[in-house]
Each structure stands twice: as structure tokens, then as C-alpha cells.
Amino acid sequence: MPRTVDDLSPQAHELLGEYHLASLATLRKDGTPHVAAVGFTFDPEAGKARVITFDHSQKVRNVERRGYAALTHVDGPRWLTLEGPARIRREPEQVRDAEERYGRRYREPKPNPQRVVIEVDIARALGSAAMFTDEVFPG
Numbered sequence: 001m002p003r004t005v006d007d008l009s010p011q012a013h014e015l016l017g018e019y020h021l022a023s024l025a026t027l028r029k030d031g032t033p034h035v036a037a038v039g040f041t042f043d044p045e046a047g048k049a050r051v052i053t054f055d056h057s058q059k060v061r062n063v064e065r066r067g068y069a070a071l072t073h074v075d076g077p078r079w080l081t082l083e084g085p086a087r088i089r090r091e092p093e094q095v096r097d098a099e100e101r102y103g104r105r106y107r108e109p110k111p112n113p114q115r116v117v118i119e120v121d122i123a124r125a126l127g128s129a130a131m132f133t134d135e136v137f138p139g
Helices: 010-015 058-066 092-105
Strands: 022-027 033-038 041-043 048-054 068-075 078-089 115-121 124-127
Touching (some): 010 078, 022 058, 033 058, 041 092, 048 092, 058 115, 068 115, 078 092
Antiparallel strands (some): 022 033, 022 068, 041 048, 068 078, 078 115, 078 124
16 A cells, blocks of 8 residues: 555654755656656645646646656655656646745745646655654554
């Protein structure tokens, strides 16, 4: 059974709130991986991760074509990957919400009229043992 956001430990939530860049993996048209450094935000209540980017980027084209993405943080021995179905949000209220979340975690983003949001519905979580609660792995 895959781990989900419900299985994340307090240490994982801490990592997801710290200032760390991540890698976003999507698939190109030919099926090869496209990996880019990004900042992202985590919404535990909704089970979503969000990346702000500009429309028509390779990341956006890949998500629109394949509809799946994975985000990975690595910080020394701590690592965490969140993956799942992804879609592009262009609605102004969705973009504003994602920008505000990004500003709280990183810094206020510069204005960009071409901005869109890659929204990942987290279906699976992978990571180092400390990223998951004891209920997942009774000790």
C-alpha cells in the first residue's frame, strides 16, 4: 500500500515548511524525464503540492500532455518525494492563492502575467524513514 500525506511525520511537515528548493520531474513527449529545480508549497489539508511557473514552459507542456508529476526534496539524510496526478490551473484566484503560499514559504514572487500553477494531487509519498509516522512502521 503506498504511503500518502496522512502518513507524513512531524519531521516531514517541518521539511515541507523550510526554505528548500526541490526537483520537479515530468515526462516529455518521448517519455524521457524532464527535471527542473523549483520551489513548491504543500497543502496538507487538500493533499496538494503547488508550483508556480510561466505558461508554455516545458513543465507545463509536459503536465498537460501526461498529467503526472513528482516533487523531491533532499536535505542531507532527509529526503521526500510527493507524486501524483497533476494539472495546470490558470484561474486568477488559483494563481493568487499559489503565489501567496509561495510568498510565505520562500519570498514574494515578482509579478508575472504569464503565471500558472502546476497542482499535484499527492497520491504517493516516498522518503527516508524519519519522514513517516511510527504508525506506518511500528518500532
